[in-house]
Amino acid sequence: MADNKGILVVGEVAEGKLFPITAEILGAGRRLADELKEQLSCILIGDKIGDAGKAAVAAGANKVYVADDVQLKEYENCTYMQVMEKAVAEIAPRIILMGQTANGRDLAPRLAFKLGVSAVMDCLELAIDPATKLLQCTRAVYGGNAKAIFTSEAIPQIATVRVKASSPLAPDAGRQGEVVVFAVALDAAKIKARVLETIKEEVAGIKIEDAAAVVAGGRGLGGPEPFTKELADLAKILKGAIGASRPPCDNKWVPDSIQVGLTGKIIAPELYIAVGISGSSQHMSGCSGSKCIVAINKDPEANIFKEARFGVVGDWKVVLPAFTAKVKELVQ
């Protein structure tokens, strides 16, 4: 596929709105495309996509392909693969980028294996090697203890990008670009799975991904109660959300949807307060992008103190109420 050119971003869209991760990847993709002096295109797959195509142009794309079909409303790889196979054949990109989301992490490897190429998952940084024009991808390995730079010579190169790892461009409605319909006749014989329903597990209050402050608890909290009492009190004062490391989720103290970490939510709030969290690499992968990490832990050797900006070594049962009372006094 020596003639393949340009970068194709596989965008995600719901209710006519572009996902923030798609704008982030279009920002990163724009920079790479400019280095290559090639086009940045974007494919949006879904139902009732509306003006999201224009939003993708404003976010940096030269050309947007819209595959709008009621059968594509819910992500499922039997249908999305059919769209992507056709898109790769017609658009013939050099590089394909998608988000490290539930959909991207499902689609990228299937597409890569179908094309006989390699995908690099969950990338933190993307760069072009000027000599070869090949994409070099940096990602965390060994649970975040190390990083590795990967490349591959098989074209197209495929990579998924971690949420909040790259910055979107400021949306520019004056940016020139083309939005075209990308029609795909789906072959029913290839559809071996179907979505019966999607269950939303709404968390009361502000969503953890959107919160400016997150108060998170770990194994050290010892049970579910502190999450609804002490942590909730502090989160309320800070107008923030509650998070957790993996042990409280595995022990069913809190819902899985608030797990922060490599396999949970990846967040980057202004303030991240870790209470009774040891700071495993797995967990830190989910919050290391936070502006300020604050740790309360009784173990002075806990890894969290290597990652935090401020910390108190002590029993959270004593430290946290005093901290919360003082915060309340200061912010009011």
Next chain:
Amino acid sequence: MNMIVCCKQVLDPEAAPATFKLDAANNRMVQPPEVKPVVNPYDEQAVEAALRIKDKDKAAHKITIICLGNNLVRDVVKKPLSMGADELILLEDAAFEGGDSFSVASALAAAIKKVGPFDLIFCGRQESEWDDGQVGSGLAELLDIPSVTVAKKVEVLDGGKVKVERVVADGFQVLEVQSPALITISNELGEARYATLKGIMAASKKQPVIWKPADLGLDAGKVGAAARKAKVVKLFQPVKEGKCDIISADSPAEAGALLAQKLRENKVI
């Protein structure tokens, strides 16, 4: 149902980050003596998912474990047997070392074709060393079967249909998939069961089947590192600045209050 679970032996991911060391020259991790190998935790949960199906009718369901690697520790790789799985196949050879997801999935696909007809394949959502999360989907693509990834519940329905709950950002999808199919399992499934003493005794009597590349019809020069598609340009340990301002005071409560003050001074709150 004929079920296959793919398991990987990894170094204990719960080991303290301080024990972690790299052999940068060879782009790989050094195994510290105090860190023991274990079954990749997500793979253990994949075994659990298969066992929950087998629990319903022990005679009607069979679970075969396939494990790829070299110098596999028998007590480790036999753990799924002691949990209740029926058979263990080891793809064990020095030639399998140094592979990426493509090498691993290709060898697993060859082994599964040799095993014969199957209904369900389970994998962990990702392994804890490279955290790649590609082998499951890749294997399904190579075998040309449907896949559902990051599942938290699997239920067998009539007519070879399987109902799967797949974790997504704000909840979960419920899917119906036609077997044969591959499902990757996430930690939301819940904890894997412990091995019982009876299970450990039974497992100790079972001998694993060992297959070399040639047994799979593969050229030993074209598996493992030689079959890689992704090249590691560089492996490195990021330097951590570690400049935590530890707030101390006469009592933990005072330290807590002082912490709040400090955050205010630094305009964090």
